[in-house]
Amino acid sequence: MSIRHLFLWGGLTGLGCGLLATPVWAADAPAAVSSVSSAPASIASLSLAQVLQAARANPDVMAALRNLEAARADVLAANRAPAPTLSAGVSSIDLQNGVGAGSFWTQKRLDKSLGLDWTWERGNKRALRTEQAERLVQAAQADGQEALVLQQIGAQAAFYDLLTTRERLQTVQAQAQSAAQLAQTAERRLRAGDLSAQDATRTQIEAARARADLQSAQLDHQQAAQWLSTWTGLPVPAGGWQLQGDWPAAQASAAPTDNQIDALLEQRTDVIAARARVAAAQSALQSAQALRSTDPSVGTSFDHIPGASGTTSRLLAFRISVPLTLGNRYDGEIQRAVAQEEQSRDLLQKTLLQARADLNTQVQSWVASAERLKIYEDSILPQATHVAAQAETAYSKGGLPLTDLLDARRTLRTTQLDALAVRNEHAKALGAWQLRQTAQATR
Numbered sequence: 001m002s003i004r005h006l007f008l009w010g011g012l013t014g015l016g017c018g019l020l021a022t023p024v025w026a027a028d029a030p031a032a033v034s035s036v037s038s039a040p041a042s043i044a045s046l047s048l049a050q051v052l053q054a055a056r057a058n059p060d061v062m063a064a065l066r067n068l069e070a071a072r073a074d075v076l077a078a079n080r081a082p083a084p085t086l087s088a089g090v091s092s093i094d095l096q097n098g099v100g101a102g103s104f105w106t107q108k109r110l111d112k113s114l115g116l117d118w119t120w121e122r123g124n125k126r127a128l129r130t131e132q133a134e135r136l137v138q139a140a141q142a143d144g145q146e147a148l149v150l151q152q153i154g155a156q157a158a159f160y161d162l163l164t165t166r167e168r169l170q171t172v173q174a175q176a177q178s179a180a181q182l183a184q185t186a187e188r189r190l191r192a193g194d195l196s197a198q199d200a201t202r203t204q205i206e207a208a209r210a211r212a213d214l215q216s217a218q219l220d221h222q223q224a225a226q227w228l229s230t231w232t233g234l235p236v237p238a239g240g241w242q243l244q245g246d247w248p249a250a251q252a253s254a255a256p257t258d259n260q261i262d263a264l265l266e267q268r269t270d271v272i273a274a275r276a277r278v279a280a281a282q283s284a285l286q287s288a289q290a291l292r293s294t295d296p297s298v299g300t301s302f303d304h305i306p307g308a309s310g311t312t313s314r315l316l317a318f319r320i321s322v323p324l325t326l327g328n329r330y331d332g333e334i335q336r337a338v339a340q341e342e343q344s345r346d347l348l349q350k351t352l353l354q355a356r357a358d359l360n361t362q363v364q365s366w367v368a369s370a371e372r373l374k375i376y377e378d379s380i381l382p383q384a385t386h387v388a389a390q391a392e393t394a395y396s397k398g399g400l401p402l403t404d405l406l407d408a409r410r411t412l413r414t415t416q417l418d419a420l421a422v423r424n425e426h427a428k429a430l431g432a433w434q435l436r437q438t439a440q441a442t443r
Contacts, residue, residue, distance in 0.1 A: 051155050051228070145439060172214050284340065
């Protein structure tokens with residue numbers, strides 16, 4: 001076998017490896033996302049559904065659940081009337097002559113009393129503070145749903161990032177193998193006098209760059225696995241994860257109208273939480289205004305007074321006490337409640353603006369990424385693959401210089417990675433939109 005035939009075989013092998021490195025979703029028919037072949041048995045299988053389920057146990061979601069439980073406990077505390085007050089006392093103690101001998105209960109000259117007092121809440125205070133607590137429960141429940149949606153969106157994005165780094169690692173591995181084979185072939189040709197030292201050095205440089213890119217791709221893949229573990233709480237297996245799932249297909253769809261955006265806006269959990277806090281602030285304002293309705297205390301007491309002749313007197317008393325608020329009309333409490341109610345309205349407007357911008361951004365990202373993905377899959381990636389194949393064939397036959405071959409390989413590699421980035425962007429945008437719609441539909 002001649003040196004040229006040997007180099008031809010090396011070039012065709014490198015081309016085959018490069019074509020195999022092309023992501024499977026770049027073909028006309030959709031296919032499942034593949035991972036590194038010949039994965040060891042120690043690699044655990046992980047699907048997108050498992051990731052979304054694990055995100056439900058994220059600490060942020062659990063903290064929101066605890067806030068909801070605390071808010072429900074506040075309702076029990078608010079829906080409670082003031083407790084009655086039991087009082088007991090001894091009076092009429094004669095310090096000069098003493099209290100006399102005999103039984104403490106029947107003969108000693110002591111005025112013993114037992115009383116019971118109640119606070120009568122006026123101004124509908126109990127109902128107002130209960131209503132405020134119930135509104136805060138609604139806000140906490142919406143906050144919990146929002147936390148779950150955000151955690152699932154983040155976990156889903158981390159899942160697709162891990163898929164992307166796995167695909168990138170496959171592509172870079174194939175490119176590194178192809179570059180190494182080309183460098184070996186160039187070294188043989190250099191020793192045979194069939195290739196210049198400059199061209200041989202270029203192949204060595206390309207092989208070294210490919211090895212460096214491979215190290216970077218491996219690091220990115222490891223970090224993506226750790227990031228997914230952070231979102232889900234799942235420990236990364238010793239051999240990594242064997243990801244199971246399909247890349248979503250790029251489908252053309254019309255963007256929702258302004259009326260549809262408005263309807264979706266009102267169903268968002270963050271907007272619902274903000275509106276519930278406005279209602280709670282309104283109840284708090286009414287509660288502050290109700291402080292001007294004074295709460296009298298009514299009570300009764302039973303008195304037992306032994307007489308000098310051994311007889312006893314039993315007396316029953318009734319009383320009422322009313323706080324005098326002439327100099328304090330609770331202006332400070334009311335002004336603070338007014339300010340907090342206005343603040344809650346301002347936060348609602350801010351939430352509405354952010355939610356609308358988020359919805360528009362999600363829709364625009366989804367539609368734009370779907371169009372970009374179709375362009376890459378239908379035009380750019382097939383053309384780059386075809387040009388690289390032609391360059392490999394022409395170079396193997398001596399009809400193309402080494403520089404042009406390296407440029408064609410770089411173009412193919414860059415196109416493959418760009419298409420992978422677009423696929424990741426589209427999957428994240430579509431997934432975030434679907435999770436948001438699912439959360440609103442299940443309320």
